[in-house]
Amino acid sequence: MREPTFLILTALADQPRxxxxxxQEVDTLSASRVALLxxxxxxxxxxxxxxxxxxxxxxxxxxxxxxxxxxxxDNGLKVLDAEAxxxxxxxxxxxxxxxxxxxxxx
Amino acid sequence: xxxxxxxxxxxYRLLLLSYPRAYRRERGKEIVDTLAxxxxxxxxxxxxxxxxxxxxxxxxxRLGRPASRSVVVWAVLTAIVWALFSAAMxxxxxxxxxxxxxxxxxxxxxxxxxxxxxxxxxxxxxxATFVMYGQPLSRQDLGELIFPDGGxxxxxxxxxxxxxASDVDLHRFAEDAVRRLHATGWxxxxxxTQVLDTCGxxxxxxxxxxxxxxxxxxxxxxxxxxxxxxxxxxPPVSISIERATPWPxxxxxxxxxxxxAVIAWFVFGWASRRTDGRHPALRVLTxxxxxxxxxxxxxxxxxxxxxxxxxxxxxxxYKWHPLWEWLGQPALALFFLVGCVAALxxxxxxxxxxxxxxxxxxxxxx
Numbered sequence: 001m002r003e004p005t006f007l008i009l010t011a012l013a014d015q016p017r018x019x020x021x022x023x024q025e026v027d028t029l030s031a032s033r034v035a036l037l038x039x040x041x042x043x044x045x046x047x048x049x050x051x052x053x054x055x056x057x058x059x060x061x062x063x064x065x066x067x068x069x070x071x072x073x074d075n076g077l078k079v080l081d082a083e084a085x086x087x088x089x090x091x092x093x094x095x096x097x098x099x100x101x102x103x104x105x106x
Numbered sequence: 107x108x109x110x111x112x113x114x115x116x117x118y119r120l121l122l123l124s125y126p127r128a129y130r131r132e133r134g135k136e137i138v139d140t141l142a143x144x145x146x147x148x149x150x151x152x153x154x155x156x157x158x159x160x161x162x163x164x165x166x167x168r169l170g171r172p173a174s175r176s177v178v179v180w181a182v183l184t185a186i187v188w189a190l191f192s193a194a195m196x197x198x199x200x201x202x203x204x205x206x207x208x209x210x211x212x213x214x215x216x217x218x219x220x221x222x223x224x225x226x227x228x229x230x231x232x233x234a235t236f237v238m239y240g241q242p243l244s245r246q247d248l249g250e251l252i253f254p255d256g257g258x259x260x261x262x263x264x265x266x267x268x269x270x271a272s273d274v275d276l277h278r279f280a281e282d283a284v285r286r287l288h289a290t291g292w293x294x295x296x297x298x299t300q301v302l303d304t305c306g307x308x309x310x311x312x313x314x315x316x317x318x319x320x321x322x323x324x325x326x327x328x329x330x331x332x333x334x335x336x337x338x339x340x341p342p343v344s345i346s347i348e349r350a351t352p353w354p355x356x357x358x359x360x361x362x363x364x365x366x367a368v369i370a371w372f373v374f375g376w377a378s379r380r381t382d383g384r385h386p387a388l389r390v391l392t393x394x395x396x397x398x399x400x401x402x403x404x405x406x407x408x409x410x411x412x413x414x415x416x417x418x419x420x421x422x423x424y425k426w427h428p429l430w431e432w433l434g435q436p437a438l439a440l441f442f443l444v445g446c447v448a449a450l451x452x453x454x455x456x457x458x459x460x461x462x463x464x465x466x467x468x469x470x471x472x
Binding site for chain 2: 018020023040046050066067
């Protein structure tokens with residue numbers, strides 16, 4: 001799974017969000033390292049919806065602007081959970097190696 | 107502020123034209139509103155990054171099948187091959203801007219400077235810039251152009267033969283010709299000589315015949331002098347003038363290629379969206395027809411290009427062979443045409459009406 005996809009799924013993990021909200025949340029989660037553009041975001045949402053990981057939640061109109069909310073599906077939660085476990089396991093292994101090489105840095 | 111936002115939104119909507127219509131109807135407002143939310147106050151134009159992002163993902167959306175990666179590969183292969191074919195067609199049209207071939211009188215005057223004191227006889231001028239069997243392409247030739255004689259479609263020229271050449275020292279003639287061409291303002295390429303193995307066995311003491319090509323260019327005239335040593339051809343020297351590639355061929359090829367790629371992408375996308383979610387048999391059939399088309403369109407290209415590249419690099423040239431020859435056309439036009447028939451059949455199958463409209467497919471079938 002690529003990092004932007006992981007971050008989009010993570011942004012939707014706690015609550016449904018609209019496009020603008022997802023972009024803001026991804027910016028926060030990645031400490032402004034990943035700046036999603038709307039074209040990229042909606043292509044990713046289309047793909048994740050086709051894979052059954054994300055679905056539409058509801059539509060709202062605020063100040064004349066359409067807010068369409070998306071949420072994770074049960075399968076999306078499972079996939080995110082598995083990916084988080086995979087990354088955690090990799091990070092653990094890497095940290096163990098680093099501790100062995102540079103005991104003080106860990 | 108609201109005026110500037112409105113102008114900005116209009117410009118975003120323009121960029122959304124890269125998305126299919128049904129997608130724009132379904133998601134356009136959502137995307138534009140998100141873009142407007144992200145824009146800092148006072149911005150009136152999309153950034154280059156935003157524009158590139160929207161166009162890129164709009165073109166991807168045209169292919170439908172959002173979860174598929176392979177659809178992009180097939181679309182790219184289709185767009186590239188049609189860019190090449192369209193560029194070749196546009197270049198052929200642009201060749202019509204070439205000046206007519208030199209008249210017999212003018213060519214005879216040029217030949218006289220190359221071979222002074224020698225009679226260049228039987229000077230003939232092709233009736234067109236491109237000929238087949240020495241004649242302009244006609245409707246009667248189409249059958250043979252498609253199969254099997256497409257390779258006969260070639261440059262026309264004004265050609266003559268140097269008579270009474272049996273008493274000529276041909277090696278010295280070649281050297282003199284280079285000198286005379288230089289002196290009369292021609293840009294002369296290095297002579298290219300190759301030994302001809304006319305024997306075909308080891309018993310005859312090795313090859314005894316050879317031939318030399320000498321080419322030069324002045325303005326839009328390209329002259330080729332062909333000299334055969336030790337052979338049976340009489341007369342052994344022939345001289346011809348063809349037209350150099352006219353400059354409009356290059357921009358026309360680029361423009362034609364771009365238009366062809368865009369059209370191919372859009373048509374591919376339309377068919378892909380139309381067939382997504384249809385009956386498995388229909389999807390297999392259209393995939394098979396696409397595979398046949400791409401195989402037949404691409405097959406001649408690597409072979410023809412490789413062979414022509416070697417020829418172009420080993421022998422001196424004052425113009426590139428026309429683009430269609432690099433694509434194996436029209437020598438292998440049958441492959442191209444059968445590929446087109448398969449593609450058109452696939453498009454016809456894709457155009458078949460759906461039995462039951464599925465509302466969930468609204469986004470994908472624009």
